[in-house]
Amino acid sequence: MPSDPNDPPRDRVVGEEALIAEFWAPLAAEFPGAFGLEDDCAVIAPEAGHDLIVTTDAVIAGVHFFPGEGANEIAWKALAVNVSDLIAKGATPFAYVMSIALPEAPEHDWIKAFAEGLRLAQNMFHCHLIGGDTDRTPGPLSVSITAFGSVPAGRMVRRSTARPGDVVYVSGTIGDAALGLDLRRHAALSVRCTLGAGARARLDARFCAPLPPIALAPVVREMATAAMDISDGLVKDFGRLCRTSGVGGRIEAQRVPLSEETQAALAMGLTTLDRLITGGEDYEVLAAVRPQRAAEFERLAYAAGTRVTCIGTIAPPADGVVAIDATGAPLAIAHTGWDHFQSPDAS
């Protein structure tokens, strides 16, 4: 939102209550327990026989998105990264609360675009804003969302329940967001890239406006023994799934599904398979499925319009956790994924 002092003064929103009434309240209009955001709390009347599933994730300018990013894409991503967690647990999203910290008095157009991004994401993910907090901050824009989903009682798909023999699946394609980010961040790479404008825009969108596979939630719930979303890189998150489950496992890098765009970039030498499977920000589902249910899992995913690909297996703990290349040799992976607090000299 930086503005040139020579620019004409822009239309600004004044007053927290006006902001809520004009932009946030319409996003809450269809959820009765949100009371039009005119109360201090929201009411969720739980569905009988169902558990409430809760997750929270924040996005911060300069950390999770570029400071000059479009307001609508920031809003979309803030909600999508939360919905991604719910989907991977087999939960049906239905509501969220948002705490937003704005670095200056917001411009009308910026907030309007942000609210439109939220509206699009709400429609895509079938959920409603039910409460929030709007603050001004001396720091960067940040958006912290807590999202709510529902599952039949006791049916949340855990991270810790994978079993030796399970087949390992991922949804969609892996590495697009990492490549999209690299193309933005490294001018030299971007110059060497001969991908067309459409392909570049698709890669960029995978980073800026991820689309977790909402239709897969009920399939995960019915068919997976364990699951989680892939946000910090496939290799790292697979390691977490195995460790939390107390099992070993292996994934075959050559089987990891890649988009046409990443395949072309690999052919151009713009990226490596290592980078693609460790880069993160995929917001796809990683699921372990009993082998006797694998065919049915694939069929149901296909029927839901979602691509799933078998990339490996869960093994006994003694086998360890490995990613192997086409020759069966373990991949030498320099960085296994994203950690906010890992200092460079400690990796």
Next chain:
Amino acid sequence: MPSDPNDPPRDRVVGEEALIAEFWAPLAAEFPGAFGLEDDCAVIAPEAGHDLIVTTDAVIAGVHFFPGEGANEIAWKALAVNVSDLIAKGATPFAYVMSIALPEAPEHDWIKAFAEGLRLAQNMFHCHLIGGDTDRTPGPLSVSITAFGSVPAGRMVRRSTARPGDVVYVSGTIGDAALGLDLRRHAALSVRCTLGAGARARLDARFCAPLPPIALAPVVREMATAAMDISDGLVKDFGRLCRTSGVGGRIEAQRVPLSEETQAALAMGLTTLDRLITGGEDYEVLAAVRPQRAAEFERLAYAAGTRVTCIGTIAPPADGVVAIDATGAPLAIAHTGWDHFQSPDAS
């Protein structure tokens, strides 16, 4: 957390997962649906016949607390301001999720103190950490909490249901936090202040570590027609309660309960009644009660160990919303409360 470059290197926590395992997971140990914070989502199994009450509020360094504030007090305040909303709705707090953005790799001692502050607040307010997100930020420390409470179905006390004839109550004393903040912020005022160290510490604590009246929640639920917490100043929040309810009302400034400390400060000319009733950060309950239930409300509040004071009445909408002084004249109030986006020249 600023450190002198000549200081010896301090013990630092490395790795987001170590941070979670050492400091956050113990705060979640007693809530089964938190899964020791080892999963991506938490499960809330709703109590039969109850609604889930949800609120979210963030605190940011330099906005809601001073940048050098003690970690334990920041943690306490982050949870307390959320619990305050639940209490005023008659809800029983039981859980929260926390999204924390840290400006640098956290020092072990700082995080330890922060976790201890959360532990104390959890114990005081009977609730558990059930999920979270830990990020690094180029901006100031910020802590965004979403808190959960429970009420029997349909029994959340609304802000919008006050009725003409209702008696208006506040809990505790009003203005202590505003005076505590003023003493911190204005050196000249602090120099003129002859309050003892104990009194100053109590005022400071009301700002840094507010203590919303947890025992009052069931009394509010049973007895109030409408209620909200006082966070942006009594006058402003009373105006909101009246406006949302579509009623008028008046509060008598002389009846507003003041602590010994604020009374002494008034006598010293260090503050004004205006300032005390508009300053905010009280985190007390503002409640409207039918006149025939007023005596019982007072009795139950007293039995719960909480002071409540009648400060006015709810009136028909045509009467407007007024705060009056001892002579019955409307108070001329320059600033009616806190608004993050109200620019100084617009007030």
